[in-house]
Amino acid sequence: MKLLRLYLVINFILFFFLSCSNKGNIPVSTPQNKSKEITIFHINDQHGKLDNFSKIKYIIDKEKEQTTVIVVCAGDIFSGNPVVDNYEEKGFPMIAIMNKVGFDISTIGNHEFDYGETILKDRILQSQFDWVCANVDMNTTGIPEPNEYKTITKNDVKVTFLGLVETNGKKDAIIPSTHPWRVQNLIFQKYTSVINKYSQLKETVDADLYIALTHLGVSTDTYIANNYPYFDLIIGGHSHSITNTIVNNTPIFQAGSNLNYLGKIKIILKDKKIESLTYNLIDLSTYTNFDSTLKSLIDTYNEDANLDEVIGYAETNHTRSQVGYFYTDILRNKMNVGLTFQNTGGIRASLNEGDILKREIYTIDPFNNGSVIYTMTVSEIKNFLKGSGTGFYYSGGTIEQQGNDIVIKNDNQEILSDNFSLTIGLNDYIPAVYDSYFTQTPLYKTYTTAEGIIDYLKNNTSPINYTSYNNYFKFE
Incomplete structure (x- = not known):
């Protein structure tokens, strides 16, 4: 009997020791039939506006205390605020602030090309977040090639984003709505020429959620929902719309422009499907809390610009x-x-x-x-x-x-x-x-x-x- 007890004690000790020694090395997966939660914050078409980012950081940091968070931008981050556009290194303050807020990913908007090739290269290299765009080829310019798509995994939740930009800038060419002389060395395709390549992407990468992160405009997003029903949801930009709608069972969101609003999408997933979704469009003009450190940096950029x-x-x-x-x-x-x-x-x-x-x-x-x-x-x-x-x-x-x-x-x-x-x-x-x-x-x-x-x-x-x-x- 004593030998049996000793045997059980030794086995328990060995089990405990092995469990502790492997802690952090053995991945623990969430069972497929268990629900997963994610909150996605989104903005679009901020056009250089900085001031409300201190509020956005405060909101996001508070949410991170409660659940898994991904922060995304649907493009047109430049052109519209001389504090950013006329900075010695054009666009630098915008990327610096987005880095500090903790953005995870952005699609490329048409106005990202406004500063020309060299500056776009510098701003992408400065970014601590990913860029996605499936219908641009940076060719031999030296601009870092954006991902066609990117899967972000946080706390066992896998979210895949496909990026797309509009190409309606010139009647006899396929380029975005920017100065044609500033994109003459780049190669673009219409989104309709590439989107079918990614129809099975969710299954291929085994994602929990598949999102089109577009800079195409709400009418085109609606067309995609009706004709390319691959996506669990679409987060868009370009048309400066306030959009919260469902088309062909596909939720479509857009958060206005000029950083007046922050979109908040709370999703519960089960078996790689959306079990529930709640949406909140936060009016930043009425929101009062802010991150004081980031506000101080933004104030410095504004004051140093000498534009008054x-x-x-x-x-x-x-x-x-x-x-x-x-x-x-x-x-x-x-x-x-x-x-x-x-x-x-x-x-x-x-x-x-x-x-x-x-x-x-x-x-x-x-x-x-x-x-x-x-x-x-x-x-x-x-x-x-x-x-x-x-x-x-x-x-x-x-x-x-x-x-x-x-x-x-x-x-x-x-x-x-x-x-x-x-x-x-x-x-x-x-x-x-x-x-x-x-x-x-x-x-x-x-x-x-x-x-x-x-x-x-x-x-x-x-x-x-x-x-x-x-x-x-x-x-x-």
Whole structure:
């Protein structure tokens, strides 16, 4: 009997010793029939905005105390805040802050290409989170190739993200909506050309959850849900939408823009299927708690940017379209040309009544586009306006449609003949997109369009009021 007891004691000791010595080395898997929980926080289209990241970090850190968390971005992290866009190393503050918040992954948005190849390379190398995009090839540029997809595993929960970016930037090319000259060495494919390759990805990588992390816009996300029903859910960007919907049994989410909101998706999984999902769109304008350390760093970036110099005065509030009229008129005077055009998408903000600050102009026009001058006949201008298929703000005379024709008049309301020549001033994005209509070599100015506006306002003290103007033309 004593020998039996001794045998049992020795075996228990050996079992205990072996269990302890292997602790941490033997993976412990969650049984397949046991539920798993994950919280996914998402943002999109922050366009350089930094201030609310201190609130986001506070919210995320609190959630991490309770459950497994993944933090994602659906693209367009740059272009829209001069603190980020005009920093000595363009874009650096945005990546630095996202690193500190603890982002896990981001898809590439069209405005990630705005700074050009070298700077995008630097920002990707700076990132401590993964990038995904299945329809871009960085070619021989030296820009680190993003993952087509990435599986993130946290606490035995495997989540796979497939990245996709829009390619609607130019009618006769497959590129994102960015300056064409800044992506001329990269290769893009339409998302429809690649998405079918990943139809079985969830099974291939044995993921618990398969997510399309897209920068395509909500209408395209809806199309994907209806026609490519591979995904457990879609987290999107590009259209700046507030989206919380289900299409063809696929939840689709988008959290607005400019870091006004933070999306929070709480998911319970069982047997690799969503058992329950709850969604909360957090309005950061009403949220009061923040991470004080991160706020201090953001405040330093804001203060060091030196963007609060007063350069002019607006007599009243201006809508975006009224800013378009103001913008083209000031450029026409600055560039000393007969006619100026501005694409509507190049005006990114309204203008408030009162002092005009340098930061406001850089916010209105964040893209660092160059200023160029062409000499064109009226006939060539008409062909451009008809063929572009889009609308433009303009300054210089009057442009009207009469039936199937366009009539261009000078400031004295005299009709200009088709062979009359005009000097045309505009940002270099427009001739890059519509290059078939701008075939000459332009005169390049030494300043960006934003710098030209700032310089003109500094040297001309007349108050700004363009609320009575209606200088917009689109050929119908």
